[in-house]
Structures are given as C-alpha cells and as structure tokens.
Amino acid sequence: MRQIELTKAELAKTIGLVAHGSSFGSGLETANLPGSRARSNLPFDSPPLSRSRPGRCLLFALLVDARLAAKLSDLPLVGDRISPDHDLGITGVKAVIASDALTADQVKALNEQISRLDGTHPTFPEESRGRALLALDYEWGGEKRTPLMFRLADAKPAKDHGSEAPTPKLLDSTPVAGTWAASAAAPPAATDDPVVPAAAWVALDRSFGPLYLRRLGASYQDEKIWVLCDATVHAGPLELGADGLGLGIPLNGKDFTPSGRLDGLSLSFRKPPLEISGAFANKPVAADSPYDRLIEGSALIKTPSAGFGAIGAYGHLKSGAQSLFLYAELGAAFGGPPAFRVTAVKAGFGYNSSLRVPAIDQVAGFPLLRGLAGAGEGTPPEPLDVLKELTEGTDGATAWVTPREGSTWLALGLNADVFEIVHCKALAFAEFGPDDLVVGLLGSAKAQFPDPEKKLGEPYAGIELDVSAVYRRSADMLAVDARLAPDSFLLDRSVHLTGGAALRLWFGGSEQPGDFVFTIGGYHPRYAPPAHYPRADPVGVDWTSGSELTVKGASYFALTPSAVMAGGRLDLRYDSSWAKARIDVGFDALVEWAPFHYEVDVWAEITAQVWLLFGWSGEASLGARLSVWGPPFGGTAHVKVLGISIPIDFGEPKAGPPPIGWEQFRTLLPQHPLTLTPVEGLHPDHATTARQAEPAGGGSGAWTATADGFAFTVGSAFPASALKVNGVDETGASPAETGDSPAKVHIRPMAKTDLDVTLSVTVEEETEDGHWRQLPADQWRDWIVTTQRAPRPTALWGAGKADDALGADPFVHGLVSGARIAVPAPRLPEAAASSRSGRLDHTPPAEGTLPLDPGAAPAGVRGEREETDGTGALRVDTPEQTALRKGALAALAAAGYRLDAAPELDRYAREAAFSSPPLRLVHS
Numbered sequence: 001m002r003q004i005e006l007t008k009a010e011l012a013k014t015i016g017l018v019a020h021g022s023s024f025g026s027g028l029e030t031a032n033l034p035g036s037r038a039r040s041n042l043p044f045d046s047p048p049l050s051r052s053r054p055g056r057c058l059l060f061a062l063l064v065d066a067r068l069a070a071k072l073s074d075l076p077l078v079g080d081r082i083s084p085d086h087d088l089g090i091t092g093v094k095a096v097i098a099s100d101a102l103t104a105d106q107v108k109a110l111n112e113q114i115s116r117l118d119g120t121h122p123t124f125p126e127e128s129r130g131r132a133l134l135a136l137d138y139e140w141g142g143e144k145r146t147p148l149m150f151r152l153a154d155a156k157p158a159k160d161h162g163s164e165a166p167t168p169k170l171l172d173s174t175p176v177a178g179t180w181a182a183s184a185a186a187p188p189a190a191t192d193d194p195v196v197p198a199a200a201w202v203a204l205d206r207s208f209g210p211l212y213l214r215r216l217g218a219s220y221q222d223e224k225i226w227v228l229c230d231a232t233v234h235a236g237p238l239e240l241g242a243d244g245l246g247l248g249i250p251l252n253g254k255d256f257t258p259s260g261r262l263d264g265l266s267l268s269f270r271k272p273p274l275e276i277s278g279a280f281a282n283k284p285v286a287a288d289s290p291y292d293r294l295i296e297g298s299a300l301i302k303t304p305s306a307g308f309g310a311i312g313a314y315g316h317l318k319s320g321a322q323s324l325f326l327y328a329e330l331g332a333a334f335g336g337p338p339a340f341r342v343t344a345v346k347a348g349f350g351y352n353s354s355l356r357v358p359a360i361d362q363v364a365g366f367p368l369l370r371g372l373a374g375a376g377e378g379t380p381p382e383p384l385d386v387l388k389e390l391t392e393g394t395d396g397a398t399a400w401v402t403p404r405e406g407s408t409w410l411a412l413g414l415n416a417d418v419f420e421i422v423h424c425k426a427l428a429f430a431e432f433g434p435d436d437l438v439v440g441l442l443g444s445a446k447a448q449f450p451d452p453e454k455k456l457g458e459p460y461a462g463i464e465l466d467v468s469a470v471y472r473r474s475a476d477m478l479a480v481d482a483r484l485a486p487d488s489f490l491l492d493r494s495v496h497l498t499g500g501a502a503l504r505l506w507f508g509g510s511e512q513p514g515d516f517v518f519t520i521g522g523y524h525p526r527y528a529p530p531a532h533y534p535r536a537d538p539v540g541v542d543w544t545s546g547s548e549l550t551v552k553g554a555s556y557f558a559l560t561p562s563a564v565m566a567g568g569r570l571d572l573r574y575d576s577s578w579a580k581a582r583i584d585v586g587f588d589a590l591v592e593w594a595p596f597h598y599e600v601d602v603w604a605e606i607t608a609q610v611w612l613l614f615g616w617s618g619e620a621s622l623g624a625r626l627s628v629w630g631p632p633f634g635g636t637a638h639v640k641v642l643g644i645s646i647p648i649d650f651g652e653p654k655a656g657p658p659p660i661g662w663e664q665f666r667t668l669l670p671q672h673p674l675t676l677t678p679v680e681g682l683h684p685d686h687a688t689t690a691r692q693a694e695p696a697g698g699g700s701g702a703w704t705a706t707a708d709g710f711a712f713t714v715g716s717a718f719p720a721s722a723l724k725v726n727g728v729d730e731t732g733a734s735p736a737e738t739g740d741s742p743a744k745v746h747i748r749p750m751a752k753t754d755l756d757v758t759l760s761v762t763v764e765e766e767t768e769d770g771h772w773r774q775l776p777a778d779q780w781r782d783w784i785v786t787t788q789r790a791p792r793p794t795a796l797w798g799a800g801k802a803d804d805a806l807g808a809d810p811f812v813h814g815l816v817s818g819a820r821i822a823v824p825a826p827r828l829p830e831a832a833a834s835s836r837s838g839r840l841d842h843t844p845p846a847e848g849t850l851p852l853d854p855g856a857a858p859a860g861v862r863g864e865r866e867e868t869d870g871t872g873a874l875r876v877d878t879p880e881q882t883a884l885r886k887g888a889l890a891a892l893a894a895a896g897y898r899l900d901a902a903p904e905l906d907r908y909a910r911e912a913a914f915s916s917p918p919l920r921l922v923h924s
Helices: 008-018 104-114 384-394 664-667 684-690 879-894 906-911
Strands: 028-030 061-071 086-098 131-140 147-156 200-208 211-221 224-233 238-250 259-261 264-269 272-285 289-303 306-317 322-335 341-355 401-417 421-430 437-449 461-470 478-482 492-498 500-506 517-518 537-544 549-560 565-573 577-593 597-612 621-628 634-641 644-651 673-678 711-722 721-727 746-747 753-754 756-762 762-768 773-774 782-791 815-821 835-837 864-868 869-875 920-922
Touching: 061 238, 086 104, 086 238, 131 224, 147 537, 224 259, 272 815, 289 384, 306 384, 306 401, 341 421, 711 756, 721 782, 721 815, 756 815
Parallel strands: 028 061, 721 756, 835 920
Antiparallel strands: 061 086, 086 131, 131 147, 200 211, 211 224, 224 238, 238 259, 238 264, 264 272, 272 289, 289 306, 306 322, 322 341, 341 401, 401 421, 421 437, 437 461, 461 478, 478 500, 492 537, 500 517, 517 549, 537 549, 549 565, 565 577, 577 597, 597 621, 621 634, 634 644, 673 711, 711 815, 746 753, 762 773, 782 815, 864 869
C-alpha cells in the first residue's frame, strides 16, 4: 500500500496524465482528496502487484477523487433562470485507470478494496483494462444523485512523455445504476476526429418557469471536463433553444476557472398565420480546415401566401481574413400573365468566397438553383441540409462554396411557371477573383403532360431539361451545354428520352483561339473529336417492353471549322424463346469545305431467326446500303439477300477532291488579308476613329499619336514562317521549338507543302523634301518588336490531302500571324531645353462678363522679371508679394470666405509637380 498527497494543481496534472494514458510507476497508487489537500490510507489484503509479464512491462493502477463546485446557475444565457432550489451542481470528479498488463484477478482484487469505500467510486474496468473511467458527482435540488459515468478511449502509456499525447475519446456512456442514469442516451461510437467529443448524456426533462432542461451530459476534450446541457426558453409563441451549452472544467494545472461553451442556438416562433424558425451553429473545425472559426445559420419565415428562407456561413480563416456567404429565397405568388408567372426569387452573395461551377449533369442538383422551396418537386429540402451540402459537399464531391481570398460572387435567380405546366428555374451568377472572372447562367425546366398537380390522370410525357452557359476569362472560352435528364419519357415511363447539346467558342486569349464547335447528340462515326471538344449524349429514345422487344434510336448533328455532319439510326429488336428479329435503319452525312466534298451513307437491314426442333435456324437477312460522294459524283450500292451482298457501282470512283488554284483559294481569305491596328498611345481626339483596323494601302492610315508609349500591330491572314522588320529577322523562337526545324507553311486545299513565307514590315519616315525613307538603323535600334503567333485551321493550312482533315488536330501551331511594334519611350533631357518665345502660341479667352471693371488699370506689386544668360522668368515670392496675398486672404476671411491657402506659397512649392523639366524662353 502506498499513499500520496496532492495539491489541486498536482491533481489536475494527474487527471490530465490519466486521460492521456501516461504511466505512474509500479504498484498501486491511490488518492482521495475531498478538499484541496488530503490523504487516504487503504489497507489492501491482495497480493502485491509486480512485473508479471516479460519485456519490462510496467504495472500501475490509479484512483483519483477531486471535489469541485460547478453549477448550472453559472451557465451563460440561462443561468439567471435557475433558482437555488432547483439548481444542479457538479460536486466532484473521480477517475480510475489501470495498466492493461494487469490480470483479471488483480483487477478484481482492486475493485474489492474500492467497494469498501463509500460506494460512489468507479471501479476498474475488468474487460477493457487500460481505459480510463470517469464519474461526475452531481446534486439536484441539494440532493445527491447517482454519478454520471463515461469512459475514455484506450489510455496506454505514451512512448514519448516529452510530446503531447493525443486527446482520448469517449467509448460509451453506459451508466452504472439509478433512475437518472438509466435514462441516459447512448452516445455515438468514438471517432478518430479530435474535434468531435463523444458525451455521456442523462435525460432531465425538467421545467423551471420558462426554462426547460432536456438533458445533461459530460465529456472530456482539450484537457477539460465538459458539463453540457440542452436547454430551451419559452416565452409565449417564442422558443429559444441552446444546444451544447456547457461549462468546461480545466485540468491543465494552471487555471481552474470554468469556461462557457455554446454549440448552437435555435429560434422558433409559431403564431398563425406566421411561423419563424432559425438555427445558428458554432461548427467544429478540423485541423486541416482553412478556418479557425466557422459559424453557420439558417432562417425560415412562412405565411399562408409567402415563404422566406435564408442560409449563410461566416468563417474566420487561419490567414486572418474573413469569409462569408449568404443565400436567400422568397417564394410567393408574384403574379404575371398566364404564360409566365414568377413563383420565387432568389439571391446570393459571397465575400472571400468562391463558387464551384456545376457540370451539366450536376445542374439540376446545384443547391443555389434548386433552392430552399419546392417547384413542382414535392417536399422542399431542409435549409440546414442545403447549407451542409454547400459547405461540405456530398457523395465524395467537394463543397460548392469554399473560402478564397480576394474573390467575390453574386447570384440572382427566379422560379417561374410557364402556362402553369412547365416549372422553370434560372440562376445567373458572376464571380470576381484576383486572377479570373466567371460569368454564368444555369437553368432547369421540368414539365409533365398532364400536370400531376391537376390530377387528370397518369402523365404520358415528361421532359426535364438542364442548361448551363459559362464564360471563364482565364480560359477565354464560352461553354454552353444542354441535357435531357434521365427521367424524361414519352408515352410511357419505360420510353426514356436521352440527348445533349454543346457549344464551345474559344476566343483570342484561349489555348485554341478561333476554334468553335456546335454539336447536338455527338459526331460522325469517322470524325475523331479533339480532346478539348465536348461530348454530348445522342439525342434519341430507349424503350424496353418486357424482356422481348427493345427500340433504340439516336441522332446527331455537329458543326466544326472543317466540316458539318448529321446522322441517325433506329434499331428495333425482338428476342423471344422461339424467334429473333432485328430491323436496323439509319444514315450518316458529312460535308467538308475548302475544297467542297461530301459523303452520304444510307442503309436498311432486316434479319430473322427461328427455333426449330434441332435448334436455331440460320440467320436470314435482307438489306441494302447506299453510299454516294462527290464531287465528282459517284457511289456504290450493296444489296444483301440471304447473307449474300451484291455491290453495284455508279458514277466516278471515290477519290479526294482535286487541288484548287490560287484564285479560288484567295476567295477563302478576308478581303484585306493585311491589317494595321494601333493598340496604345493614340491621342484622345483620334481614339474614337482610328482604333479600328486600317487595311494596308487602304485609307489615309494617318494616326494622331502621343509621343509616350505608342504601339501598333501588324496582322496577316496568311500565316508566315518568318518575320522581318526593316530587313532584320525578328522571327525568334517558335512555340513548336521542340527544336527540330523551322516552321513551314502548307496550303491543304492547293496541295502545297513546306513553303517558306516571310512577313516583311518596313517602317519609314518622311524627309524634309516630302519623300519617304526607311528609318535609319540608329533610330530603329530601340524599337521593340514582338512576334505574334496564333493557331491556324488545319482545313486551310495543314499538311496532307484535302479530304483527310477530320482526324487531325483542327489547328496548326507555331506559324507567324503578325507582329507588335512599340515606339521607344521618350527620353527626357538631363538639362532644361530652350525654345524661342515666338514659337509659343496662345488662345484668347472667350467673350464674357468679368466681375471687375475691364477698363481698370492693374495696380499692386507684379511679378519681377529675372534675367539670366539670355533667359527670363517671373519671380512671385518677394516679401511685398507675400504681404499683398496675406492681406487679400484676410479680406476674404472677413467677408466669410476662408480659403485653404498660404500666402508664402509653401503648399504650392511642396505639392507642385512637373512631368518634364521647365521650358526656358530665349529672348530674340
């Protein structure tokens, strides 16, 4: 038997070590502290404990009993509602822990000794040795109650006592005895998340006037014993609830002052016809979260004719910035013509926040579009569920709203009914970030015929269409998508409608400038779309009648820079135990240009099999296939009878189109293939007229430019392999400089390859005799030339034959498309320049009424002329001049006009700034 004596600080440190699973030496150690300092002698008859396991296993057992004083009346918000006669107080905390190396017999022997005490101490766990068991002693109305017990996770000795051990978790909250303990709800299993404490709860269900206490709980977290309670305050139709309200008792040995805690608030007001509800939660944050504080909330206001809902979150980032977002929706009968009635409006805002743009198959479920109110969808979602989906995501997907410093987003949308049948939702949004701009429009339309809300019978058709249009400045691309939802049907719910459409426009700043594609349902079977082209589901129907008959149909249309294509097919199959049959019809059409070429395939085929006594018969088939092409016109037909195909050729054989000549190819280029465009430094008087591209050789081409920062571009619709400016090679390195060979120009329609094309630019100056000459090399040396390259369509500038552009990259890269030429910045002289006064001009003032007599002669001190080395200036800071200015300012002040001016002109001298050195006048 060993006895120990602990102060409160030592006690707190001991409990903390117990909770963290530390070791306390060999043998049995106990402490019983009814006050701040006490000792206990326990006579143990059991055999002494020893190191009974090999490997230097340490055996220990510890019992701690501490007296505390913490009451519900100390809680924030509700403490003043509790009278002393109904107060609930924590009077003590007890803890036991034993080494997991102890045998069951040794633990039983320990528990027999503990049973000789006052009966309120917890016993050592026999089946889960190594875990800590805590008990909270509490009083209700001055009467002691059965202790509230809960367990901590495995409390094993720490490998490194110098480092902080992980915070243990609660495993369960099974009480030992008593009516109060028996009603405790079992907590969830302990998790590995250090910020989610498990708790042992006991039901209270007691009212104190307007205060109602639902339950009392206890947990251990962050070196504190937490005493928690859920409470509600009633005031007529108003109900205010506090979740996770509690006191934390520190066990760090430094400060025993209890601290308050509040996990959330709820508000409810119900007085017909008005209902109001709201909730605010102080969310726990994980270690890898960007937040160090996160508060979420929702509010809902309902009347018989309208409903208002709002959700939002505020977070304080670990970087020190603040992030928040709000979303609100107002649903009401706003009215309007029968063709279009608005049923709800919605708006959102985010600061230091970013929106994740949904893909086309996620549009219908996007929380900001789906909203808080139903629109022909049955039961609306709970606001807190929508909030959780926005901030946490679902099904492994990332959150829709995430913190991002420097980003702000706005959203505005509405719900509407079209002819009271089609339920539409639309949401426009824009996000402004430090390095990007995103603007988009999302929409969803759903209709069933007849409308189920009118109860006119089972619907025979249902359509649900999702639409998305998004422009992203960083990619400089517009993406428009549309898609039929899988629930769309026609005639019967088993007849599914499918399909999608997509439009992509790539602008000058994108990786594929000038490229575009529009598709409905996909592409031609021979066309291999580039990786950056969208994929759209075929537009069609899929119907299965039982297990025997299936009908599938699909169609497509696509337009690209090199071709247009369309097609469709219908496949009908019958499969039974005695017969099989299939009907397949369809067509594919492809048209290319530059040069013009087309191909069309049409087919129809019927096959059948029957079951005979000895098995399935051979497949009988009948079909035909027609293929035509041109120019020159030709084709072939295949007739298939009983598995035998008979070809029939007509017209010219299939061959690629012949090369075209220059005159025909010239018509494929712009009317003015060379352009000059000023981009910087235009004088404001000229900017409105001269910013338009000036064709070379067309118009005067005269620009009024400033002398500071003027630049212009030279563009060519015909790509080049080299660039020369004033005879100097300015081509530079090509993007395709994987280092192989210089880029060559090809003209696919003309079948020309490996051409050397030079774009030559000459900058000239006008001489005194009115002639033009190339700018001298010493003046040209400081001009800045930047080579420009832009992708060119493969259909015009790719290598290969004229009819094999479908499978190739739609663009040719690395060719010179123009140049940017910048005039050198002006160099200011080190000394003041001189000019003769006769060169200066002036503009006389317009006629008008002056407040002074125009015929009066000037009086007073005037500026004194200063003559130095043939130059002149006026001096305005003589003492006489300063005195006159001071007198004028005093007279104005006496008249009620006080001016912020100094007669000494100190402010003028201090704030005056010149963009260039002063110009001195030389007297003739």
